[in-house]
Amino acid sequence: MPSRRALFSLLGLPLAATVAAGCSSPRRARALEAFGDAHESTPEALAADESRWEQVQAAFDVDRSVVNLNNGGCSPTSSAALDAQRRRLEFANALPMVNLWRIQHGEREAVRRALAESLGCDPEELALTRNASESLETCLLGLDLARGDEVLTTDQDYPRMVTTLEQRVRRDGIVLRRVELPTPCEDNEALVALFESQLSARTRLILICHVVNVTGQILPVRELVAMARRRGVAVVVDGAHAFGQLEFTRDELDCDFYGASLHKWLCAPHGTGLLYVRRERIPEVWPLMAARHEQRADIRKFEELGTQPYAAQLAILEALVFHHAIGAANKLARLRYLRQRWVDRLRASAGERLQLRTSLSPRFSAGFATFHIDGLDDQALLESLWRRERVLTTSFAAPFPERARGLRITPNIYTTLNEIERFCEGVERALREGVR
Ligand SMILES: Cc1ncc(COP(=O)(O)O)c(C=O)c1O
Structure with missing residues (x-):
């Protein structure tokens, strides 16, 4: 992930100006200021510094009569990002054909660039989606598989992703196999060996979580991808619980397909996600919604949804500013x-x-x-x-x-x-x- 300074400059926002731009959101400004000198300390020391976290707590309007310990399902959006979303929605509504279709549609490119910078990939490899399900189903349904081809996943992958593959079993006659994931596990080599032992000559695809949603286990994505690549098997990585929680780049994972939600750990507006596809593999994946033949190598083919509100996507920028200001670590x-x-x-x-x-x-x-x-x-x-x-x-x-x-x-x-x-x-x- 880029440094706080690099990200702000990517967004065209000098650091001080970003903090001062809290005029519409003084609580956000206070939260950002609370981490202004964070580089002088260690993440572990900061973790116990309640006065700083109090400013972060105040930057969310949540129902404090409830103790919400299911943010892994879907997190509240920070108040500043929610305000930004609201403002964008009103702007779009004032003159949709111009403000929504033309202006906001174009503004999404800045979001693509900022997310790509965070992930360490080219913007031409990153699609904006509505959630991790859409990102992952794009890959799981969009990669060609023939009758009898095998797909390997685990006994702890997300039920909707498994449902997607089971539908392909019924529709296309593929074969679904599931690895029994040791839990908890502190032996990555054994994990990779376990996956490899389940491959056959017909295995074409592996679906794995980066962070297993059931337990929080981090899987050795880089090693699994390397093993699968040697065997000619594609790996789709489910990053729903990793993006915004772990610090990593595409190059560290070295993966070809990655889908994530942004409304969990990035605290971005609900209904936001990203799909990364390595540039040379984009033509292999059929989009969920049809696109023209000329678009086959264009990452934007995965965004052909027709009219939709862009307010949530545009407010991702606000969530990214907040995330990098606090610091991923x-x-x-x-x-x-x-x-x-x-x-x-x-x-x-x-x-x-x-x-x-x-x-x-x-x-x-x-x-x-x-x-x-x-x-x-x-x-x-x-x-x-x-x-x-x-x-x-x-x-x-x-x-x-x-x-x-x-x-x-x-x-x-x-x-x-x-x-x-x-x-x-x-x-x-x-x-x-x-x-x-
Ligand atoms: C591992 C995993 N994958 C995918 C999803 C689906 O995420 P979304 O609701 O953003 O589509 C979830 C949601 O909890 C998840 O935990």
């Missing part, structure tokens, strides 16, 4: 700090009964984790936390494997320490009194 360190708070407390109160489905090593997991408490039913605990404490979580049950099942806890950068404590108190009450 600082964000991740804060998420890990919040995770450590609840893990330590629950370890103290639940002891051996606490089962973590996630390695806490920074090499193997992002900033969230999933847990199960022996003797407590996951779904009953989830419902009890909601009913009695207004704590919102999500849980994973069958068909996910037993070793990955549990409650996933995904705070975000606006989450307060008090909210983490409230969640822990709820679990402790369940430990004392049972779930009811």
Whole structure:
């Protein structure tokens, strides 16, 4: 990811001007100022500096009567990005044929450039989509596969992506195979060997998560892509939980196909996503919505949706400014700090009964984790936390494997320490009194 300074200059915004431009959003300006001298400290030290994070917390208008620990589903948008979206929507509405079709359609190129800069790819390799599902289905449905060709994924990939492949099984006669992902896992070599052992002469495609949504496990994308490339197999990477949470570039992953949501960890407006396709592979992928033959090598062929509001996409710029001002490494360190708070407390109160489905090593997991408490039913605990404490979580049950099942806890950068404590108190009450 580019430095805060590089990104601002890409957007044509000198750093100071960006901060001062908080005139429409003083709370954003305060949040940005709070990280103005962040380079003088380490992400780990900043993670525990509550006064800075208080400014970030204030930059979100969220319902504080609820403790929202399911930001991995969809995060609130920062208030400044939401304002930007609202303004763009009103502008478009004033004269749609000019403001929407012409002006805003063109302005999307600045968003493409900024996201490409963040990912470290060429803007001509990046399409703006509505979400990770659209990005990934474009690849999973758009790559040619013949009857009998095999696709490999895992037993923990996102259900909609699996549904997509299952539809191809019914429609095109492909064969779907699934690797049983060790959980938690701290052996990347074994993982790569496991995937390789499942390839056959008919395997054409692998679908993997960069960060597994069930547990937060980081998969060794670069090594898996290298292994698959040697075997002539394409790899589609599901980055729904990685972009905006982990710091990485396309070159570090060396992948050819990557899809991500921006409304999870980037805190961009809802209904935003990106699709990266390596330039020379663009012609291979059929778009979901038809495009002209002359567009076959143009990344914009994946954006042929007809009339649509561009306000959300244009406000991605605001979310990127916010993200880079705080700093990707600082964000991740804060998420890990919040995770450590609840893990330590629950370890103290639940002891051996606490089962973590996630390695806490920074090499193997992002900033969230999933847990199960022996003797407590996951779904009953989830419902009890909601009913009695207004704590919102999500849980994973069958068909996910037993070793990955549990409650996933995904705070975000606006989450307060008090909210983490409230969640822990709820679990402790369940430990004392049972779930009811
Ligand atoms: C791993 C994974 N892939 C894809 C998606 C779909 O994301 P979206 O709702 O942005 O399409 C999700 C959503 O939670 C996810 O967790």
